[in-house]
Amino acid sequence: MKTIKFYEKLLNEIDADIEIVIVVNKNFDQRFSDAEKELLEEAGFVGEQDETCLLAEKRKIFVGADSIKSADIRSAAANAVRALEGKGYKIAKMGSYMSHPTCTATLRAQAEGLLLGGYRFDRYKSKKSDKHLHKVRISLEEYNGYALDIPAAQRAIDKGIVSAEATNFVRDIVNTAPDDCTPETMVQIARELADKEVHLNVEVLDTKAMKKEGMNALLAVARASRHEPRLIHLSYIPKEKPVATVSLVGKGLTYDSGGLSLKPADYMVTMKADKSGGSAVLGILKAVAELHLPIEVHGFIGAVENMIGGDAYKPDDVLKAKNGKTIEVRNTDAEGRLVLADVLCYAQEKVKADYLFDFATLTGACVVGVGQYTSGVMGFAAEPTNRVLYAANTLAGEMATKLDFNRFLRKTLKSEIADICNISNTRYGGAITAGMFLGEFIDEEHKEKWAHIDIAGPAFVEHPWGENPHGASGAGVRMMTRLLEKLARGDAHK
Numbered sequence: 001m002k003t004i005k006f007y008e009k010l011l012n013e014i015d016a017d018i019e020i021v022i023v024v025n026k027n028f029d030q031r032f033s034d035a036e037k038e039l040l041e042e043a044g045f046v047g048e049q050d051e052t053c054l055l056a057e058k059r060k061i062f063v064g065a066d067s068i069k070s071a072d073i074r075s076a077a078a079n080a081v082r083a084l085e086g087k088g089y090k091i092a093k094m095g096s097y098m099s100h101p102t103c104t105a106t107l108r109a110q111a112e113g114l115l116l117g118g119y120r121f122d123r124y125k126s127k128k129s130d131k132h133l134h135k136v137r138i139s140l141e142e143y144n145g146y147a148l149d150i151p152a153a154q155r156a157i158d159k160g161i162v163s164a165e166a167t168n169f170v171r172d173i174v175n176t177a178p179d180d181c182t183p184e185t186m187v188q189i190a191r192e193l194a195d196k197e198v199h200l201n202v203e204v205l206d207t208k209a210m211k212k213e214g215m216n217a218l219l220a221v222a223r224a225s226r227h228e229p230r231l232i233h234l235s236y237i238p239k240e241k242p243v244a245t246v247s248l249v250g251k252g253l254t255y256d257s258g259g260l261s262l263k264p265a266d267y268m269v270t271m272k273a274d275k276s277g278g279s280a281v282l283g284i285l286k287a288v289a290e291l292h293l294p295i296e297v298h299g300f301i302g303a304v305e306n307m308i309g310g311d312a313y314k315p316d317d318v319l320k321a322k323n324g325k326t327i328e329v330r331n332t333d334a335e336g337r338l339v340l341a342d343v344l345c346y347a348q349e350k351v352k353a354d355y356l357f358d359f360a361t362l363t364g365a366c367v368v369g370v371g372q373y374t375s376g377v378m379g380f381a382a383e384p385t386n387r388v389l390y391a392a393n394t395l396a397g398e399m400a401t402k403l404d405f406n407r408f409l410r411k412t413l414k415s416e417i418a419d420i421c422n423i424s425n426t427r428y429g430g431a432i433t434a435g436m437f438l439g440e441f442i443d444e445e446h447k448e449k450w451a452h453i454d455i456a457g458p459a460f461v462e463h464p465w466g467e468n469p470h471g472a473s474g475a476g477v478r479m480m481t482r483l484l485e486k487l488a489r490g491d492a493h494k
């Protein structure tokens, strides 16, 4: 599904092949659904969240939502669109949904859901089906009968389109096979973004430049790959005076084989998704530029492939990171933190930011701890962490939870021969010890400004869930876009 458009028209004035109706809180006695109430009952449709029922003869598809809150409407809209895939309908229409006469949050979520649910990844299919829904037309006819403020409705839909398209853009990158998305491909993608947007600029460091910067930890991880590593610095400088400066750091492992501490076969599959953090940073910058936010945003992506070979880095190696700290390598599969250590140091040296966030598919332990659908958020200070949690859970409809650091877990990273070890001496608390490792590379100036977001679970799931398809979800994009929008408005965190 490609486009959605808002029409200042009533539903019956809009042409379409099919109409989408969201049944909210199992209430069928409502203007959009009362005429079909009996037919729906006969079909066994009860209106559970995301349950769909196509009444082809009525040219309507019904989908359940538990409430008119954003998260439920986003997911319902996505599932309706997904249920129409391959059925041959080209154009759909639907009413608009608002939780309150003056609050357009649900309408934005509705727009997001339609585009997120319409996502398809068919790059590698030799036969591409053409039975796709192309458009959804949204009417000003509102579910509760509210009279819409037209410009406000249009703005909400436009913002929804930007954040959903940025999410789908990231899904495409992450789903791309590892041999078709190398560090250099990530550079090309960043350059294309910068070519399109006047306020985006890109700077790239190659191996030689990174050697000069002393980024030996990142370079060690990259050494056995035939694809050279890249550090991508994509920056957005708004035309007005920025209200804040934010740095975003992303783990861009275009493949993680585990290195010499090789992953077992079953665990290696899906490791093309280890570039999800870096890809999310690209998507966030795309959204920020399109929204023209008055914030300066710097994205730093460590694009690297972790492979094996005669020149691979080894367990027992000792690496000196950019900030001079020495790291004893005890497992080459804990490579993300090595790459991020150097990129975090570089980012902090380059830009003195008001906030520093990093996104990484960092640990399997995070997935074990909080489940596949939720990100783990960590840091030294509550404020940046709470901002992320609020933006994710309350605004964006992404799930995130806080994981606390503690001084006892910090001790498990001690090395006998170097300053720190790249793995902990206990298998417990692996997401937190990885986060605390990163914390060793945060300077005094940024300690209170940093949050680390482990997206290892939600970034890539091999089945559809909510508004997310099989595969890459684009985790991190919507939460950070909402956080930055809120920051741009100058809102203090509640």
Ligand code: BES
Pocket (backbone or CB within 6 Å): 256, 258, 274, 331, 333, 334, 335, 336, 361, 362, 363, 364, 365, 367, 423, 424, 430, 456, 457
């Ligand atoms: N990229 C993986 C983490 C991962 C696992 C992401 C599952 C997505 C799904 C990371 O580089 C890794 O391999 N981490 C190790 C760390 C361990 C060696 C301390 C892990 O989680 O097993």
Ligand code: ZN
Pocket (backbone or CB within 6 Å): 256, 258, 332, 333, 334, 335, 336
């Ligand atoms: Zn790994």
Ligand code: ZN
Pocket (backbone or CB within 6 Å): 253, 256, 274, 333, 335, 336, 361, 362
């Ligand atoms: Zn990894």
